[in-house]
Amino acid sequence: MFCNQCEQTAKGQGCTIMGVCGKSGDVAALQDLLTYAVQGLSLVAVEGRKVNVVDKDVDHFVLQAIFACLTNVDFDPLRFQNWITACVKHREALKAKVKAAGGNVTFSSPAASYTPAGSIAELVAQGEALDFMQKLDENEDLRSLKQITVYGLRGLAAYADHASILGKEDESIYVYIHETMAELTRSGQDLGALVALVLKCGEVNIKAMELLDAGNTEAYGHPVPTEVPLGAKTGKAILITGHDLRDLELLLKQTEGKGINIYTHGEMLPCHGYPELKKYSHFYGHFGTAWQNQAKEFPEFPGAILFTTNCIQKPADSYKANVFTTGLVGWPDLVHIGDDKDFSPVIERALALPGFTEDTDKGSVLCGFARNTVLGVADKVIDAVKSKAIRHFFLVGGCDGAKPGRNYYTDFVEQVPQDCMVLTLACGKFRFFDKKLGDIGGIPRLLDVGQCNDAYSAIQIAVALAGAFECGVNDLPLSMVLSWYEQKAVVILLSLFSLGIKDIRLGPSLPAFISPNVLNVLVENFDCKPIAATAKEDLETILA
Incomplete structure (x- = not known):
């Protein structure tokens, strides 16, 4: 191997x-x-x-x-x-x-x-x-x-x-x-x-992300700012994780009136912002974070668990009976929902499990700040930049992972100065998505743009701002600090390179499949660099 x-x-x-x-x-x-x-x-x-x-x-x-x-x-x-x-x-x-x-x-x-x-x-x-x-x-x-x-x-x-x-x-x-x-x-x-x-x-991937964005927004509407509970509601429960909005829609339809509340996990969180999904009254909240706590979170969830598109991690025997897969996801000995998308086995298992026995309040987070929402307040953002109320934007996003060292991204967001804003997307945000950073002129300082594929939204936001300021994207007061884990992050990075975007910081470590000479090519052409040993060091360099 x-x-x-x-x-x-x-x-x-x-x-x-x-x-x-x-x-x-x-x-x-x-x-x-x-x-x-x-x-x-x-x-x-x-x-x-x-x-x-x-x-x-x-x-x-x-x-x-x-x-x-x-x-x-x-x-x-x-x-x-x-x-x-x-x-x-x-x-x-x-x-x-x-x-x-x-x-x-x-x-x-x-x-x-x-x-x-x-x-x-x-x-x-x-x-x-x-x-x-x-x-x-x-x-x-x-x-x-x-x-x-x-x-x-x-x-x-x-x-x-x-x-x-x-x-x-x-x-x-x-x-x-x-x-x-x-x-x-x-x-x-x-x-x-x-x-x-x-x-x-990378260039072709931009087209793919544009198509996916159109598919999502035409089917479910443009995301809107939405407050999502992190606690639980008394009742039976199903947790859905992965990326597939169509599977979520079908699950919501098939569970209507059955006394089951639907919770998102991982990159399904942004789904709460889509109007055609949030209209379901039993689409309740978000449970857990992502990689760093999965071994603890999944066994603690008292309902059925549905994996879509990415399986994330191998289910332990102690709760394997509660786990179902759909789409391309497969582990031996797990029940796989076929192309007919009949979620009856998931629903029956959820009804047989205890669910949440009491209401719990663990606060909430905001999602739904995709390009339509952000560009809808672009005039306020532009005025805030011109008046120096906003000094800098940071896009801090990408994949999460279990290996030590990813606390850098939490440290980075916590240390971003009060006159700076943070845009985030993908599952890397679960290192800091519940941080209360306040606002600048009524605009939240932490804006959740969406799933990893919503890098398309982030790119459109950057392009629109560059147009408003009559400059290139690389001339904006914008820095990208990205984390990667798997191949979707790889192709998004290639997409950014294909657009000529420079000065990207990447971590926690550089890909093992990039040779020293190829790395030199990326550094020379795009000024791509690894994250520093500490978030403070990178912040001081960027804002100097």
């Missing part, structure tokens, strides 16, 4: 025995094998488009297959066996269509003719022999850029899949994914070509 795709990878180099995330060596090998099989399918898809053979089922399959390999999504070997088998079936069926249309179906890459073994154990052996990531390229720097691209593709596929579920698609995204997966089967590219491929991934 070798996996270095997340921030918590062992010794900052790579997991070689068991993933820090809980992923087994078998699953790691199967994920590599699935990625390899998708490369073969993409080679055929690229040739197919040359002769006007486009299979939407193939496009959707590739999105999901790539997404399934993202950290903390699917850990079930049987499901990966099914993915790999289905991938090869799609490839052979598409080959026949392309050949019939007069297209090329002869390839030098063995990925296009790969035959899967018959058992999981044999598939694992194939994946281990493949040693996929290490053999992307013999040159360390080219291999680093190819790894960045693979991991960026996983984040891109996640956002594009979320958007597709809501009926939002763009042909250019599928074209890029297929062409890039095909390109990664080849060798001999120069550094500049691969740097361009990496930045293109």
Whole structure:
């Protein structure tokens, strides 16, 4: 086993025995094998488009297959066996269509003719022999850029899949994914070509996030400022975590009138701000934070727990019976809700569990400060900047994680001066989301922009402010201090680079898959830098 795709990878180099995330060596090998099989399918898809053979089922399959390999999504070997088998079936069926249309179906890459073994154990052996990531390229720097691209593709596929579920698609995204997966089967590219491929991934991801934003807002309305209770209400309960707004909507509909209150966890918190979701009276509050307390929070929740899109962490045996998954999420021995989205098993389990036996008041937090809300008070913000009431903006966001060192982000927000504002998004905010920072001229100093994909909202806010001040985004009194954990954070960083945004601070540690020379390229072109040892040091440097 070798996996270095997340921030918590062992010794900052790579997991070689068991993933820090809980992923087994078998699953790691199967994920590599699935990625390899998708490369073969993409080679055929690229040739197919040359002769006007486009299979939407193939496009959707590739999105999901790539997404399934993202950290903390699917850990079930049987499901990966099914993915790999289905991938090869799609490839052979598409080959026949392309050949019939007069297209090329002869390839030098063995990925296009790969035959899967018959058992999981044999598939694992194939994946281990493949040693996929290490053999992307013999040159360390080219291999680093190819790894960045693979991991960026996983984040891109996640956002594009979320958007597709809501009926939002763009042909250019599928074209890029297929062409890039095909390109990664080849060798001999120069550094500049691969740097361009990496930045293109970020550019295409902006389109995917824009589509997802449109899907969410058209279906559920633009988020509005909303106060969300952190305590509990007496009654039966279901906790929903992950990112999928459609699953939440369906759950709310299916639990109406059943005496069950719905609580969010992690990145589902921003859902409370959407008008078409908040209208449900049993959509109550938010329970828990994110990574740092999950081992304690989930067993303490007295109802059923539903994982959507990201499984987050392996459920312990003590409460496994209360956990259900949906979408791409999979762990062995967990009940998975199928494509019919019938949440009856979750509802029945919630009704059988005690729920909350009394009301508790643990305060509240505000969410719903996406671009529509913030730009709605842009005149006040601009006046406050011009009058020096607001000195600086900080975007402090990204992923959370369990590894020590992330207290930096709490320290940073707590130490931000009173004349500065903090925008935040993604699950990294749960280090400080309940801090009471007050306001400036009636505008809260801590603004929750939303989920990780709502980086699109943050970008639109920055672009609008830059337009108002007639300057570039890099000239704004705005600094980005980001945390990363998995591949969605990787592709968001690539999106920021593709826009030319500079002087980004990244932590808690830099990715193990970035070679020293590639890091130098990022530093020279984008002035990207690691966070300092202390928040105070970075604040003093930024505000000097």
